[in-house]
Amino acid sequence: MITKASMSRRVFLKGSAALVVGIGLSGSLGKAQGGEALSRSLNPGDLEAWLAVLPDNTVTVYSGKVELGTGVDTALRQIVAEELYLPFSAITLVQGDTALTPNQGYTAGSQTIQVGGSQLRKAAATARQALLQLAAKKLGVSLDQLVTKGGYISPQNSASPRVSYGALLGGQQFHYAVDPNVKLKDPSQYTLVGTSVPRVDIPAKASGKFTYVQDVRVPGMLHGRVIRPPTTGATTINATLEGVDESSVAQIPGGVKVVRKGNFLGVVAETEWAAIQAAQQLKVRWSVEKTLPQMGTLYNYLQGLKTSDQTELHTGDVEAALAASPQSLHATYQWPYQIHDSIGPSCAVADVRGDQVVCWSPTQGVYPLRGALAQLLGVPERNVRVIYVEGSGCYGHNGADDVTADAALLSQAVGRPVRVQWMRWDEHGWAPKGPAMVMKLRGAIDARGNVAAWDNAVWTPTHSTRPSGEARNLLAGNLIAQQVPTGGPVGGDRNAPVYYRFANNRLVLHWIPIASSPLRPSALRSLGGVQNTFANESFMDELAALAKADPLQFRLNHLDDPRAVAVLQASAERFGWKSGPRKASSVSDIAIGQGIAFARYEGRNAYVAAAAEVEVELKSGAIRVRRIVVAHDCGLVINPDGLRNQIEGNVVQALGRTLKEEVRFDSQGVQSTDWSSYPIITFPEVPTVEVVLIDRPHEPAVGAGEATTVVIPGAIGNAVFDATGVRLRTVPFTPQQFLAQASP
Amino acid sequence: MAQLTLKVNGKAEVLEVEATSMLLYALRDNLGLHGPRFGCGLSQCGACTVNVGGVAVRSCVTPVSAGVGKEILTLEGLSSNGKLHPLQEAFIAEQAAQCGYCLNGMIMQAKPFLEHKPNPSEEEIRQELSNNLCGCGTHLRIVRAVQRAAKAMAGGVS
Known part of the structure; x- marks a missing residue:
């Protein structure tokens, strides 16, 4: 049932789509500064927060979830068009703007389709019901006599004229509440959802017409750059700005100004080149405390920290089962700090005039960032408008929020709009890191060759120090206030519980306090899911080998969910899995092996299995992945090609994280601040990737942005073991790592 | 500031730039092009690539003066009369x-x-x-x- 929301009087939409849609996205950036009066409710319970039907019969969708390069701009439009019986081209999407879109938190955790898509689906279905009610009244026929097609409603079996959505609304907003129980279109009727609609953004991106945040320019804008302390990337800054010699940049033309606030230091100039030169040439004195552990001792150091311990689960009696079992094993797995591989460093433009603030930012959460900025700048939150503009690929909490704060502080200091793009070393060095983790596992096999006991202990910091309305969670805020970021324990437990059914099963989490984490930890694709699944799926393989079992069958023996079984079998079948326990390969220079891994993401979302074929050059220790087959079930598939693109990207990025990526640091800070000291995967290293999609139209659409990442390291490590008998328990699997394990 | 002329996407453009600056900033900041992108400033990633005299070069480390007298082509210049390359x-x-x-x-x-x-x-x-x-x-x-x-x-x- 559709109910009218009890809302105050509202004004009419002012006619054209351009007025609303253009702001902050193309061309009309200047308009945003004025802050046009918005009388539309942004309350997620109100339909008008999500959708507007314009007189030309097009629909504007307001989404707090944003396009990070994953294709959701297209997929969300598909969902709305489907539910409203409209052609795809009738939908435009306004993303992430505190003045225009509802608060949907962060675009993160593979939840845009899963949560945001579901919200929009209900909003669109509510809108259709509202339109039907209006049509019934206008046409004088009962609801069940109406049919909808292409944005028009007409009476069935009647000569009465059809009426358009736009005419029914008459330029007004929807004054309805979103019905959480609204009847949704039956998936068997879908014509758009489930088809590979080409992405709306690619033509502009391929022709140089797309406006990334790096391309945003506003009148009167200056260019800024920041200068950081030498304790690069450390959670606790451990440095004090002792002096700045402004005369050292006096010779640089371009009106260079130095801005200092505590340990926050930046420069602005009329040209970008002048700002870059000034930031590099400015003479600065820091006093520094070197407090980071030696990199070679990191994993012992983490286990020696005072932690907050929590037994997350304990079924049966693990100790008794371990003691009673004829065969047992223990193993320790280690994962290094990793960075975001965003090719373009973070960038933002801010315009702070008095207590009025407008920022164009590639943030994952315009609202949580708004609160943090307000605190940092000392202005009321309502005076801050944050407008999302897409940046370079975003795989989690990179420098996007920090750079917005940098731009805002510089703009506040000089009273003009300032654009800051981080330099490569800023992004590599200072963007939050995907945390290093240690996973210690113990397990046992019973007489029948099944898992008798499974015992897992995980050392992890939180994987989220996102802005969350806290100035100290922005790097500039940390520098000024000398306060480390804050945040509850998040993500380190992701996929730590296995999806296998074990009678005796324990998981203990050792949460490392943020302040004790050597490098600043936060969200990187899958949070702890990739570290934990690497450990779990490697250890599962170790137990299979102990039981002299086929690794695939051993997994199947411990699963009771048909969807889990289906992805494992589908990947194995397409891969051509050779059953049986491992046989020692014949001695040659190159060893070839197969490996498999499975996970259900977060224990409740997408099912994914990957099978890998690798070759190992035994003399050099070089590992080459030849082929990876992924079977993937995320319920209803919105856009199959978009989904494949995501899965392929997960595979390739995770491969680089497994084989190559590791942040290098010394006692002062991060040392790997470019692509040569922190290499990522390159074209010649990318294997063949095959994807098997299992579409389940009547199951909810769950996220696909991260799930595949988590199974890749285990599949590769297991294949290396199959090829060589060498078990790799520390990422990255470099040649040195292999050789060290091969000849202990 | 120096004044120089670059031929970009078939059109002669007169620019005021710092003589020591790199081609990338002239293309992006002076001419407002979106194709060439800043990625590393170190010639490591390729995001800034343009064609100079028919050769792929990294504009982030190419002095702006090196572009004088040459045909510079950016992503925007690939399409002609609305027809994509x-x-x-x-x-x-x-x-x-x-x-x-x-x-x-x-x-x-x-x-x-x-x-x-x-x-x-x-x-x-x-x-x-x-x-x-x-x-x-x-x-x-x-x-x-x-x-x-x-x-x-x-x-x-x-």
Whole structure:
């Protein structure tokens, strides 16, 4: 049932789509500064927060979830068009703007389709019901006599004229509440959802017409750059700005100004080149405390920290089962700090005039960032408008929020709009890191060759120090206030519980306090899911080998969910899995092996299995992945090609994280601040990737942005073991790592 | 500040720039182009690639003065009269992008390559692009797009 929301009087939409849609996205950036009066409710319970039907019969969708390069701009439009019986081209999407879109938190955790898509689906279905009610009244026929097609409603079996959505609304907003129980279109009727609609953004991106945040320019804008302390990337800054010699940049033309606030230091100039030169040439004195552990001792150091311990689960009696079992094993797995591989460093433009603030930012959460900025700048939150503009690929909490704060502080200091793009070393060095983790596992096999006991202990910091309305969670805020970021324990437990059914099963989490984490930890694709699944799926393989079992069958023996079984079998079948326990390969220079891994993401979302074929050059220790087959079930598939693109990207990025990526640091800070000291995967290293999609139209659409990442390291490590008998328990699997394990 | 003239996408442009500045900033900040992108400033990632005199160069480390008197081509200059270049069409047809930030470099690296090597093997394409980085993992689609463009440029069906 559709109910009218009890809302105050509202004004009419002012006619054209351009007025609303253009702001902050193309061309009309200047308009945003004025802050046009918005009388539309942004309350997620109100339909008008999500959708507007314009007189030309097009629909504007307001989404707090944003396009990070994953294709959701297209997929969300598909969902709305489907539910409203409209052609795809009738939908435009306004993303992430505190003045225009509802608060949907962060675009993160593979939840845009899963949560945001579901919200929009209900909003669109509510809108259709509202339109039907209006049509019934206008046409004088009962609801069940109406049919909808292409944005028009007409009476069935009647000569009465059809009426358009736009005419029914008459330029007004929807004054309805979103019905959480609204009847949704039956998936068997879908014509758009489930088809590979080409992405709306690619033509502009391929022709140089797309406006990334790096391309945003506003009148009167200056260019800024920041200068950081030498304790690069450390959670606790451990440095004090002792002096700045402004005369050292006096010779640089371009009106260079130095801005200092505590340990926050930046420069602005009329040209970008002048700002870059000034930031590099400015003479600065820091006093520094070197407090980071030696990199070679990191994993012992983490286990020696005072932690907050929590037994997350304990079924049966693990100790008794371990003691009673004829065969047992223990193993320790280690994962290094990793960075975001965003090719373009973070960038933002801010315009702070008095207590009025407008920022164009590639943030994952315009609202949580708004609160943090307000605190940092000392202005009321309502005076801050944050407008999302897409940046370079975003795989989690990179420098996007920090750079917005940098731009805002510089703009506040000089009273003009300032654009800051981080330099490569800023992004590599200072963007939050995907945390290093240690996973210690113990397990046992019973007489029948099944898992008798499974015992897992995980050392992890939180994987989220996102802005969350806290100035100290922005790097500039940390520098000024000398306060480390804050945040509850998040993500380190992701996929730590296995999806296998074990009678005796324990998981203990050792949460490392943020302040004790050597490098600043936060969200990187899958949070702890990739570290934990690497450990779990490697250890599962170790137990299979102990039981002299086929690794695939051993997994199947411990699963009771048909969807889990289906992805494992589908990947194995397409891969051509050779059953049986491992046989020692014949001695040659190159060893070839197969490996498999499975996970259900977060224990409740997408099912994914990957099978890998690798070759190992035994003399050099070089590992080459030849082929990876992924079977993937995320319920209803919105856009199959978009989904494949995501899965392929997960595979390739995770491969680089497994084989190559590791942040290098010394006692002062991060040392790997470019692509040569922190290499990522390159074209010649990318294997063949095959994807098997299992579409389940009547199951909810769950996220696909991260799930595949988590199974890749285990599949590769297991294949290396199959090829060589060498078990790799520390990422990255470099040649040195292999050789060290091969000849202990 | 120095005044110099660059010929960009077929048009002579008079610019006021710092003499020590790099070509990338002239193209982006003076001319407002969006194609060439800042990625590293170190010639490591390829996001800034443009063609100078028919050769793929990294504009982030190319002094602006080195562009004087040469034909400079950017991603924007590939299409003519609204008709996209076969490489651009191929990237769209293969949906060869996620964030797309690296796309400029991929296309501007591939263009002179395909002009000199009309029928490259997959291995040769991978080698040619080995110094162009992509963080999203779109590599396989990019290789397919370059293969598709090669066929189209050699007179096959796009």
